[in-house]
Amino acid sequence: MRRKEKRLLQFAGLLIAALLFLPNVGLWSLYRDRVFENSPEIVEGPGGIPQIQGVNVRPQKDAQVGRDGMRRKDWHDYEAIRRDAARSGNGEQGKPFPLTDTDRVDQAYRENGFNIYVSDRISLNRSVADIRHPNCKQKLYGEKLPNTSIIIPFHNEGWSSLLRTVHSVLNRSPPELIAEVILVDDFSDKEHLKGSLEEYMVRLPKVRILRTKKREGLIRTRLLGAAAANGEVITFLDSHCEANINWLPPLLDRIADNRKSIVCPMIDVIDHDNFGYETQAGDAMRGAFDWEMYYKRIPIPSELTKDDSSEPFESPVMAGGLFAVDRKWFWELGGYDTGLEIWGGEQYEISFKVWMCGGRMEDIPCSRVGHIYRKYVPYKVPGGVSLARLRNTGSGMCMESKHFSSGSPVRLETCLKGRGEAGWSHGQVFTFGWREDIRVGGPMHTKKVCFDAISHNSPVTLYDCHGLKGNQLWRYRKDKSLYHPISNSCIDSNPTERKVFMNTCDPSVPSQQWVFEKTNTTILETFNRNSN
Numbered sequence: 028m029r030r031k032e033k034r035l036l037q038f039a040g041l042l043i044a045a046l047l048f049l050p051n052v053g054l055w056s057l058y059r060d061r062v063f064e065n066s067p068e069i070v071e072g073p074g075g076i077p078q079i080q081g082v083n084v085r086p087q088k089d090a091q092v093g094r095d096g097m098r099r100k101d102w103h104d105y106e107a108i109r110r111d112a113a114r115s116g117n118g119e120q121g122k123p124f125p126l127t128d129t130d131r132v133d134q135a136y137r138e139n140g141f142n143i144y145v146s147d148r149i150s151l152n153r154s155v156a157d158i159r160h161p162n163c164k165q166k167l168y169g170e171k172l173p174n175t176s177i178i179i180p181f182h183n184e185g186w187s188s189l190l191r192t193v194h195s196v197l198n199r200s201p202p203e204l205i206a207e208v209i210l211v212d213d214f215s216d217k218e219h220l221k222g223s224l225e226e227y228m229v230r231l232p233k234v235r236i237l238r239t240k241k242r243e244g245l246i247r248t249r250l251l252g253a254a255a256a257n258g259e260v261i262t263f264l265d266s267h268c269e270a271n272i273n274w275l276p277p278l279l280d281r282i283a284d285n286r287k288s289i290v291c292p293m294i295d296v297i298d299h300d301n302f303g304y305e306t307q308a309g310d311a312m313r314g315a316f317d318w319e320m321y322y323k324r325i326p327i328p329s330e331l332t333k334d335d336s337s338e339p340f341e342s343p344v345m346a347g348g349l350f351a352v353d354r355k356w357f358w359e360l361g362g363y364d365t366g367l368e369i370w371g372g373e374q375y376e377i378s379f380k381v382w383m384c385g386g387r388m389e390d391i392p393c394s395r396v397g398h399i400y401r402k403y404v405p406y407k408v409p410g411g412v413s414l415a416r417l418r419n420t421g422s423g424m425c426m427e428s429k430h431f432s433s434g435s436p437v438r439l440e441t442c443l444k445g446r447g448e449a450g451w452s453h454g455q456v457f458t459f460g461w462r463e464d465i466r467v468g469g470p471m472h473t474k475k476v477c478f479d480a481i482s483h484n485s486p487v488t489l490y491d492c493h494g495l496k497g498n499q500l501w502r503y504r505k506d507k508s509l510y511h512p513i514s515n516s517c518i519d520s521n522p523t524e525r526k527v528f529m530n531t532c533d534p535s536v537p538s539q540q541w542v543f544e545k546t547n548t549t550i551l552e553t554f555n556r557n558s559n
């Protein structure tokens with residue numbers, strides 16, 4: 028009797044343990060199934076190697092001790108790889124979604140700059156193809172790696188694109204390496220990013236939501252996330268990304284090796300029309316910039332290419348959005364300059380600092396993350412230096428640069444209403460560039476043509492912006508004149524002939540007075556800080 032009872036107890040104990048812990052049986056599987064939709068069966072392939080749909084799934088290898096005494100292990104999650112390989116449906120395996128004409132309408136792109144209709148019809152847990160260098164499958168990384176906070180800033184991001192970013196991170200990272208996921212809302216006004224997002228994230232206990240109190244721009248938004256982070260490492264991602272297989276350990280391993288490392292994954296392209304997932308043209312290249320400070324990628328110089336192109340390589344500047352850094356080192360570097368507005372430039376600041384402070388910046392070929400490159404920027408940029416229209420006080424007419432081409436004169440034309448499409452196509456939108464030139468276009472879409480004048484009585488023409496001041500340096504003065512320091516003269520106008528030309532400054536003449544419509548005057552004042 029007593030033995031029987033003992034057996035029964037043992038059996039009950041085992042059953043409970045199984046319910047609780049065994050994958051695909053117990054409570055754990057219930058939890059996983061909620062997050063990770065399906066769970067297919069393993070079959071035995073040729074040579075007894077377990078396979079799923081023709082893909083080998085090796086058992087996890089044991090940790091090995093390297094020559095340096097470091098214990099390294101295989102961090103692949105073969106269970107997750109197996110589940111991913113078995114998925115089929117819209118966009119699965121990173122395949123393009125078959126677009127119909129109704130999906131292609133402008134409305135689908137308007138809010139996000141990419142096709143949200145397509146995004147909405149692809150699973151939040153979709154699989155992506157493993158396009159890593161084949162050597163990546165064999166690599167081992169430190170058995171003990173630092174954990175990380177994942178920081179994702181967002182401003183009016185689409186629901187499915189934001190959630191897919193979070194799901195892909197949770198699905199494809201070892202749970203013990205994710206301290207938390209911090210979503211930082213940069214003052215979005217979209218309804219779905221408020222209560223619904225909070226409700227949704229209740230089921231993902233690692234996810235926290237922070238919100239800025241006013242629109243800060245991505246740089247200060249990231250800083251807010253970084254200041255709240257607890258992980259040993261902080262990893263920044265854009266709000267429309269998909270992490271690929273085993274993306275995280277290769278990044279953390281380099282930081283474990285040298286804490287003064289900033290490491291970037293290879294950035295893959297998620298097509299903004301059909302969401303197909305593929306490498307960037309040319310794939311492995313290094314970051315650089317031109318004299319306009321435009322970010323570019325250039326081939327890795329031959330003296331730096333390694334025999335094994337799956338190995339990390341150094342990069343002068345990063346793309347900006349996707350990288351991991353030791354949290355304390357990030358603050359030792361001073362974080363980001365908090366004066367950086369909305370978007371852009373921060374990647375240079377952090378890149379220069381890491382190199383100047385004895386750190387290193389690397390791209391890691393075995394870590395891949397997809398990013399949706401937008402068709403256009405959908406969000407508003409508040410303030411800025413957009414001048415919109417330049418209206419003449421005397422005639423009430425506006426500056427116009429209709430053909431935007433280098434060499435053509437600036438003319439006086441009837442002011443168009445608003446600063447939308449019409450203003451654009453007629454060239455009645457101008458920007459005071461940071462090089463103190465006046466450019467055609469709004470600050471996010473400036474054309475590379477600038478106001479140029481060669482003498483104190485020449486016409487004002489458009490010329491390729493050179494950023495060297497000289498004939499393209501302008502000041503806006505309190506008396507509403509547009510002053511040209513090099514010729515010591517001002518922009519004048521003749522409404523009958525519709526001409527815009529240089530003349531001796533006489534601010535009392537209305538034909539020399541210009542009003543910047545829809546522009547914040549304090550911005551103009553800051554712009555001219557050193558001039559008047």
Ligand code: LR7
Pocket residue numbers: 179180181182183184213243244245248264265266267294322346347348349369370371372373374398400401406
């Ligand atoms: O006001 C804003 N507030 C925000 O929080 C504007 C944007 N954002 C968020 C936004 O939701 C997104 O998560 O900031 C992130 C970046 O904005 P995007 O996605 O509109 O810009 P992008 O993809 O063109 O951004 C690239 O360049 C930026 C400016 O320097 C940043 O560095 C981005 O992080 C960077 N993205 C990448 O590096 C991913 C690869 C593409 C490239 C290059």
Ligand code: MN
Pocket residue numbers: 265266267348398399
């Ligand atoms: Mn982006």
